[in-house]
Amino acid sequence: MKIRVGVVGPGDSVGHILALSREYSELEMIPYIYKETKETEKIIREHKTEIDLWFFSGQAPYYYARSKGLIGEENAHYPPLYGSSLLGTLLEAHIREGGFQQASLDTIQESELDILKNTYFLGDLNIHTFSYNEYEPAEEIIRFHKKLFEEGKTEVALTCVQEVHDRLREQGIPCYRVVPSPVAIKLVLRYLRERGQSNWYKRSQIAIMGMEVVHSASSLEEQHFTYEMKRHELEIKQVMLDYAEKVQGSFVQIGDGLFFIYTTRGEMEMHFQEASMYSLIEEAKIHSKLKVRIGVGYGLTAYDAEQNVRLALQYARDQKASPVVSVDETKQIKEHLSECGEEAVSYQHRIWGEEWEERFKGAKINPAIVSKIEYLSRHYQKNIVTAQEVSRWLKNTERNSRRIMAELERLGLAKVTGEEQPGQRGRPRKVYELKL
Structure with missing residues (x-):
C-alpha cells in the first residue's frame, strides 16, 4: 500500500517536487496548488481524510497550517532553504540585472546568510534581511521590500514566497524567487517515506482496550456474586460487543467486571478518540447502572499490549473520577480527564531500581x-x-x-x-x- 502524500504550494514549486519524487515508488504524490498562502487552510480541511502525510513547498504554508492547528510535526514537513539555494538566485539576478550592490531578502535566517558570506566571496553586496521563524503574512513581507526599494536602499528584492514575488513584480520592483534545492527536497521525500512506513507499522500494533467495573466497598460485598450483578455485567458486555464490532476487534471477558477488546492501534486511533471514550463510559453507566473505567494498552506483541492495558487500569484506579488512561509501547502514560478530550497530563513510567522499589513497598x-x-x-x-x-x-x-x-x-x-x-x-x- 502506497503512502499518500499531499503536496501543497504554488504551481511551479509543486511541479518541481513531483518531478523529483518519481524515484520514490512508495509515495503517491497528490498535488494541491494555490495562488495565495491562505488557501492552505481550505485545502487541508477538505482533503485531510484522504492524505497520510503533507509536503509543503516552503516555510510559509507549513507554519500557516500549524498556526491554524491543522497539522503537527509528526505528519508534515517542508524543505528548508539553505545558502546554496540563495546563491543560485543571486547569480540569476546578477546576470539579468547587469549587477547590483544592494538587495533585500526575506525568510532565510541570518545564520544561513553568514555561512554563505564566509564560504563564498560576494564582493561589496549588501543584503537587508527580514528573517522570521514561522509565518508572516505576505502583506508584511511586501511592505518590507517595497519600503527599502522606494527609499533607494535596494535595487533588487529576493523572496522565498511566490505571492510576494508576483505582487512585487506587478508593482515594477525587480524581484527574484529563492526556491529549495533538489537536495533539500529529496531529503524531505526520504523523511516522509520513512515516517510513512513507521506510521504504517505503528498502526499495525496490537491495541487492547480494557473496561473495568468500579466497585464501591458496599457493592463489592453485597453484589459480587448476586444475579443482579451478573445482569448488570451482561448489559456492559452488550455495549462492549457493539464497540468491538465498530473497531473490528475481538471481545473477551477476562473476569468478573473486567472486559478486553483486542484490535489494532490504527483502528483504535481512528474510532476511539477521547470524547468517544467518555461516551462509552456514559453508555455503559446508562445501560448497566454501574460506573466503569477505561484503560488502553499498545504493544508490539499481544503480551506487551496486555501488560500495558493492565498498567493503564492500575493508574486509572488511582484517580477520583472515571478517567481514560492509555499506556504505549514506551510506557508513556496519558491521562484523559475531561469529556472534551483534553489531555491533562502525559508522563513516562519511571524505573526506580530494586533499592527504591523496596523502599516504596513500605511507603x-x-x-x-x-x-x-x-x-x-x-x-x-x-x-x-x-x-x-x-x-x-x-x-x-x-x-x-x-x-x-x-x-x-x-x-x-x-x-x-x-x-x-x-x-x-x-x-x-x-x-x-x-x-x-
Whole structure:
C-alpha cells in the first residue's frame, strides 16, 4: 500500500517536487496548488481524510497550517532553504540585472546568510534581511521590500514566497524567487517515506482496550456474586460487543467486571478518540447502572499490549473520577480527564531500581504519583513548591497533598526549605524543594 502524500504550494514549486519524487515508488504524490498562502487552510480541511502525510513547498504554508492547528510535526514537513539555494538566485539576478550592490531578502535566517558570506566571496553586496521563524503574512513581507526599494536602499528584492514575488513584480520592483534545492527536497521525500512506513507499522500494533467495573466497598460485598450483578455485567458486555464490532476487534471477558477488546492501534486511533471514550463510559453507566473505567494498552506483541492495558487500569484506579488512561509501547502514560478530550497530563513510567522499589513497598505513596509530580515539576520548570501547588497539579485536596509531600520528605525526595504565610490568618505553609 502506497503512502499518500499531499503536496501543497504554488504551481511551479509543486511541479518541481513531483518531478523529483518519481524515484520514490512508495509515495503517491497528490498535488494541491494555490495562488495565495491562505488557501492552505481550505485545502487541508477538505482533503485531510484522504492524505497520510503533507509536503509543503516552503516555510510559509507549513507554519500557516500549524498556526491554524491543522497539522503537527509528526505528519508534515517542508524543505528548508539553505545558502546554496540563495546563491543560485543571486547569480540569476546578477546576470539579468547587469549587477547590483544592494538587495533585500526575506525568510532565510541570518545564520544561513553568514555561512554563505564566509564560504563564498560576494564582493561589496549588501543584503537587508527580514528573517522570521514561522509565518508572516505576505502583506508584511511586501511592505518590507517595497519600503527599502522606494527609499533607494535596494535595487533588487529576493523572496522565498511566490505571492510576494508576483505582487512585487506587478508593482515594477525587480524581484527574484529563492526556491529549495533538489537536495533539500529529496531529503524531505526520504523523511516522509520513512515516517510513512513507521506510521504504517505503528498502526499495525496490537491495541487492547480494557473496561473495568468500579466497585464501591458496599457493592463489592453485597453484589459480587448476586444475579443482579451478573445482569448488570451482561448489559456492559452488550455495549462492549457493539464497540468491538465498530473497531473490528475481538471481545473477551477476562473476569468478573473486567472486559478486553483486542484490535489494532490504527483502528483504535481512528474510532476511539477521547470524547468517544467518555461516551462509552456514559453508555455503559446508562445501560448497566454501574460506573466503569477505561484503560488502553499498545504493544508490539499481544503480551506487551496486555501488560500495558493492565498498567493503564492500575493508574486509572488511582484517580477520583472515571478517567481514560492509555499506556504505549514506551510506557508513556496519558491521562484523559475531561469529556472534551483534553489531555491533562502525559508522563513516562519511571524505573526506580530494586533499592527504591523496596523502599516504596513500605511507603504510603504510589510510585506513579511520584513520577507524575516529577513530570509536572519539569513541565512548569518549578522545583520549589508548597502542598497547595501540588494539590492543584494533582487535582486533589490540599490535605492529601500535605501527606504526599511529608512522605516525599521522609523518603528523601523533598526537603523543607522554609515557610510562607498565606495571608494575615492561618498557619504558615511549608515550602519544599523537590529532589527528584
